[in-house]
Amino acid sequence: MFSVTKYYKVWxxxxxxxxxxxxxxxxxWGLHLGIxxxxxSRAEFxxxxxxxxxxxxxxLAAAGIAxxxxxxxxxxxxxxxxKNLTETEKSTVEAALLEKFGEYQEISFQNVGPxxxxxxxxxxxxxxxxxxxxxxxxxxxxxxxxxKQMRGGxxxxxxxxxxxxxxxxxxxxxxxxVFAALGHFRGVEVDSLFITALLTILGFSVHDTIVVFxxxxxxLQKHPYLSxxxxxxxxxxxxxxxxxxxxxxxxxxxxxxxxxxxxxxx
Numbered sequence: 001m002f003s004v005t006k007y008y009k010v011w012x013x014x015x016x017x018x019x020x021x022x023x024x025x026x027x028x029w030g031l032h033l034g035i036x037x038x039x040x041s042r043a044e045f046x047x048x049x050x051x052x053x054x055x056x057x058x059x060l061a062a063a064g065i066a067x068x069x070x071x072x073x074x075x076x077x078x079x080x081x082x083k084n085l086t087e088t089e090k091s092t093v094e095a096a097l098l099e100k101f102g103e104y105q106e107i108s109f110q111n112v113g114p115x116x117x118x119x120x121x122x123x124x125x126x127x128x129x130x131x132x133x134x135x136x137x138x139x140x141x142x143x144x145x146x147x148k149q150m151r152g153g154x155x156x157x158x159x160x161x162x163x164x165x166x167x168x169x170x171x172x173x174x175x176x177x178v179f180a181a182l183g184h185f186r187g188v189e190v191d192s193l194f195i196t197a198l199l200t201i202l203g204f205s206v207h208d209t210i211v212v213f214x215x216x217x218x219x220l221q222k223h224p225y226l227s228x229x230x231x232x233x234x235x236x237x238x239x240x241x242x243x244x245x246x247x248x249x250x251x252x253x254x255x256x257x258x259x260x261x262x263x264x265x266x
Contacts, residue, residue, distance in 0.1 A: 002233075002237065003233050004225075004230050004232065004233050004236045005229040005238075006229075006232055007025075015170055018170075018174050018177075019170055019173055019174065021177060021181075022177025022178070023173060023177065023178040024177075024179075025184075026120055026173075026176055026177055027182040029180045029183065030180060030183075030189060031049070031179060031180055031183055031190050032174070032179075032180075032183030032184070032189050032190065033121075033189065033191075034081070034190060034191035035081055035112045035189075035191075036191040037118075037121045037191070037192075038084050039083075039111075039112050040081060040082060040084055040111075040112060041080075041081070041082050041084055041090075041109070041110070041111050041112075042079065042080070042081050042106045042110050042112070043079070043080045043090075043093070043106065043108065043109045043110075044077060044079045044080075044107040044109075045077065045080070045105065045106055045107060046072055046076050046077045046104060046105045046107055046108075047076050047078070047101055047102070047103075047104045048076070048077070048102060048104070049077070049101075049102075050072070050075075050077070050078065050091060051101045052073065053070035053078065054070075055100075056068075056070045056078060056097070056101075057070050057081065059096050059097070059100050059101075060080070060083070060093060060096065062096070062097040063092050063093065064087065064089075064092065065082055065085075065092070065093055067082070067083070068080055068082045069081040069082070069123050069187060069189065072169065073104070073259065077107065079237065081164045081189075084111050084112075084113070085111070087139055092242045094106070096154040100154075102252060110164070123217070124192070124195040127195070127199070128195075128198070128199070128202070131199070132168070135161065135164055135168070136158070136161035136162070136164070137161070138161075138166060139157070139161040139164055139213070140157045140158045140160070140161045142157075142158070142210075142212075143157045143160050143217065143234055144157045145157075146160065146213075146216075146217050146220075157263065160213055164206060164209045164210070167205060167209050168202050168206055168209070171201055171204075171205040172201060172202060173197055175197075175198070175201060176198070179194065191233065204246075204247070204250075206247075207256075208239075208243050211242070211243070212235055212236060212239050215238055216231060216232060216235040216240050218235075219231045219234055219235050245262055
C-alpha cells in the first residue's frame with residue numbers, strides 16, 4: 001500500500017507552491033469582474049452573418065465605446081458588454097452595427113447598476129463566510145469524540161474543523177488564481193455563476209474531507225494496534241477510488257456540456 005504520510009512534505013510543498021502562485025495571481029492581477037458585480041450594460045444581437053468579435057470591438061471603439069467585451073453566444077449571435085450606456089450611446093452602438101454589419105435583431109439589453117453589483121459581491125462574500133463557519137461547527141460536533149480515540153488524545157474535534165477549512169481554502173484559491181490569470185491574459189470575466197462554481201467546489205472538497213475523517217475514525221476503532229500514520233494511509237487508500245470515481249463522473253458531464261453545449265458555453 002502506498003504511504004501518503006511518508007511523503008507528506010512533498011505534498012505540502014507541491015500544494016504550497018500552487019497556493020502561493022494562486023494568491024500572487026489574485027494579489028497582482030485581481031479578478032476581471034463582470035457586470036454582475038461592477039455594473040454595466042449587456043446586449044445580445046443576432047446577425048444574418050456573424051461578424052468577428054474583433055471587428056465589432058474596433059467599430060465600437062471608433063464610435064466612442066471603448067473597452068467593450070464582445071463574445072460569441074451561439075450561431076450568428078454576439079454578446080456585447082460595456083460600461084453603463086445611456087440611450088444616446090445605445091443608439092450610437094446600434095447605428096454603428098447597422099452601418100458596418102447590416103441588418104440584425106436585438107435579442108436582449110439590460111443595464112446593471114453598480115449598487116446591485118456591490119450587493120451581489122457582498123452577498124457572495126457572506127455566503128462563503130457563513131458556509132465555512134457552518135462547516136467548522138458541524139465537523140466539531142460530528143467528530144467530538146475523536147480525541148479520545150486518537151493515540152495520546154492530542155487531536156481535538158475543532159482541529160479537524162480547522163484542517164477542513166485549510167483544505168477547502170486551498171481548493172478554492174487555486175481556481176480563483178487560475179481565473180485571475182485568465183482574466184489578465186484572456187479577458188475572462190467572473191460573474192455570479194463563478195460564485196456558484198466555487199460553492200460547488202467547496203461542497204466537493206468538504207465532502208471528500210469528511211469521508212476521509214469518517215474512515216479514519218472507523219479504522220481507529222477497528223485497528224487499535226496500528227499507528228496513526230498507518231491508519232491515515234489505510235483510510236486514504238480505501239477512499240481514494242471513491243473520490244476519483246465521483247470526480248470522474250462530474251468531469252464526464254462537464255465534458256459533454258463543453259463539447260455539445262454550443263458556443264455560449266465559452
